Amino acid sequence: MHPNHPYRALALAGGLLLLTAGDLSAAKIGDLSDTRFWDQLIRFFSLRDPSLRYTLTASLFLGTCCGLLGSFIVVRKLSLMGDTLSHAVLPGVALGFLWTMTKNPWAIFVGATLAGLLGTVVVHWIHTTTHIKEDSAMGLVLSGFYALGICLFTMIQQLPTANKAGLDKFLFGQAAALSAEDLWMIGIVTILSLLAIVLFYKEFLVTSFDFGFAQALGLSARFFHYLIMLLLALSVVIALQAVGVVLVSALLITPAATAFLLTDRMHRMLIYASLFGMGAGVAGAFFSYLGNSLPTGPFIIVAASTLFALALLFSNRYGIIPRWIRNLSRDRRIQIENTLKAVYHVREKNAFSIDGIPVKALQNRRKLSPSEVEKEIRQLVRRGFASMDEPDPEALPDRERKLFLTPSGWETACRIVRNHRLWELYLTESVRYQPDHVHDDAEEIEHLLGEDIVRQLERRLNYPTRDPHGKLIPSLQDLSKTPLAGPSR
């Protein structure tokens, strides 16, 4: 039941991945022949293609890096910061190109990082010196820098000399076209981020949770804030060529948000987010490999979003389906307890003189149709709470069909009646309700009271034996006074 069990979440993650793989590949088989599909599958997993090796390694690195840093921006409510950065770096990409007039990845990397950092500084400056809030400041920087970047890109396209082919991959991303140098950068930034988070985990944790307290501790909270922002800017720059401007923030936010649904401890969130990021990366690389011209980036994000949707449906705490199942099983339990309570009431009416109660009496008490009562009885029998005395109607036409509770059924019945009457007594004695107002409330509460609360109520009410209406509150002693006989045959 515990929502944070790591293995459960890992198993879930694995399961989800298999599911996505199954679903999407099934759609793909339609237009590929089976042999071709299996062929591709083997080729994919044997990593025979060098370009596939690049794409796959890049996807794994990017998934880790963005999952880790994304977790911090998600818990710090800075999700829009990823989007702002990815748009703000564009003019830097263009300037890096203009600087060398070639597509030198290092020049572009430096230009992009500087532009991204300038963007964060401008956001910070606007929202600390004016009364414009941070979200508006991010919106301003995002669109302003992006527009400037597009203008510069258009100018570059019109230059006669330069070798400008492939600049558009910064806009839309093209993971399959990554060069060895690109891969080096991705690897270095990922390892730097991983190292920083492992080494400074406690500093990042406390500055993210309570910035003022971190400063008061004497930690350089500001330094760690800027370190995270720098790593974020670097990771946005390396992710840009793989998934493109618009989808970078999804790579940061989606795996982290998925992890946040599944755990409530930061270190687990970091691990899950990087696993989800890697999983989405591999899935994206795989699907884009199946079809020749399919883009990797969008497939990575589709896979990540599918994981999120599945977590939303199935996560133990927030999942719609587990909640539905819990409600269903609770409703069923309440129904069974109500049937048992009705049996108690019928026996009480006869001063507990009869053991087996006629089905007819139960039906009258429950005010249900014969078929509904039969269904409830079957439930009781199936769960070992009762057994039926079913005389052969031809041999003994006069004998009634009778229901007998088993010891565990009788105990449950007594427990529910006790809860009901204790609660009524508590409401009248301690909360000063009128005795005729308490029944409906007790009908609900009786199914929810735990043993420790019952003990508290008993102590508080000084171990009562009679409810406000003068009826017996059954206790364990009463149980032994009314021994149960099995069905007589």
Next chain:
Amino acid sequence: MSPQTPPPLEIHDLTVAYHKKPVLYGIDLVVPSGRLVGIVGPNGAGKSTLIKAILGLAPPSSGWVKIFGKPYRNNAKRVGYVPQRESVDWDFPVNVRDVVLMGRYGRLGWLKRPGKADREVARACLEKVQMLPYANRQISNLSGGQQQRVFLARALAQESDLYLLDEPFAGVDVATESAIVNILSQLRAQGKTLMVVHHDLTTARKYFDMLLLLNMRMVDYGPTDEVFTYEKLQATYGGRLTILSQVADSLSQEKENLPVGP
């Protein structure tokens, strides 16, 4: 206390401004060791700002603050801090123990993780605030009073000599309030010095040895008996007559019932 020992807190001519608009003017203050000092004043008087300025979170535009004779940076380990409860996001993915352990982070060097001894301290602090059964709870499942106890436990885990508490009684239940008051007097008995931002005048007289009346400037500061008078409170709260008349009522009632001071 020997004259050579520097006081836990000394503030000289401290002025703090936000966006060039001063919120605190020329505060001069020396807090002697082993006192429980209440900071009292109307909303917007700069009570929290004073605490933040002491901690170096709000940079002063003039003046200085010394903690045991040294600038804050050099003595940060000797100061424990309880921020306002609303200052953090309680949906953050940490549990109660994680938060209390953060009190130990100032004592751990770079690259060090909290060890067994730190966990033991955190456990003892949780026990002191009666939150040990909640150690593994995610913090979003706590009530306001429980959140405040967790913050207090985190400050206790700092094992400091001077404690600064920003509105620790805001929005907590009666049981938590009396538990916190208990812990504060225990700390004072151990010779610790405490400054507490407080906005309930009716209890201020009962809780504190000394009071600092604040309204953008220091209106008065001294032992509670001398400072808690109608004239001085009126000077602090200005024309806010409703508050004043309530306090005047409670003052006169208390004078009848409890003629003796501490």
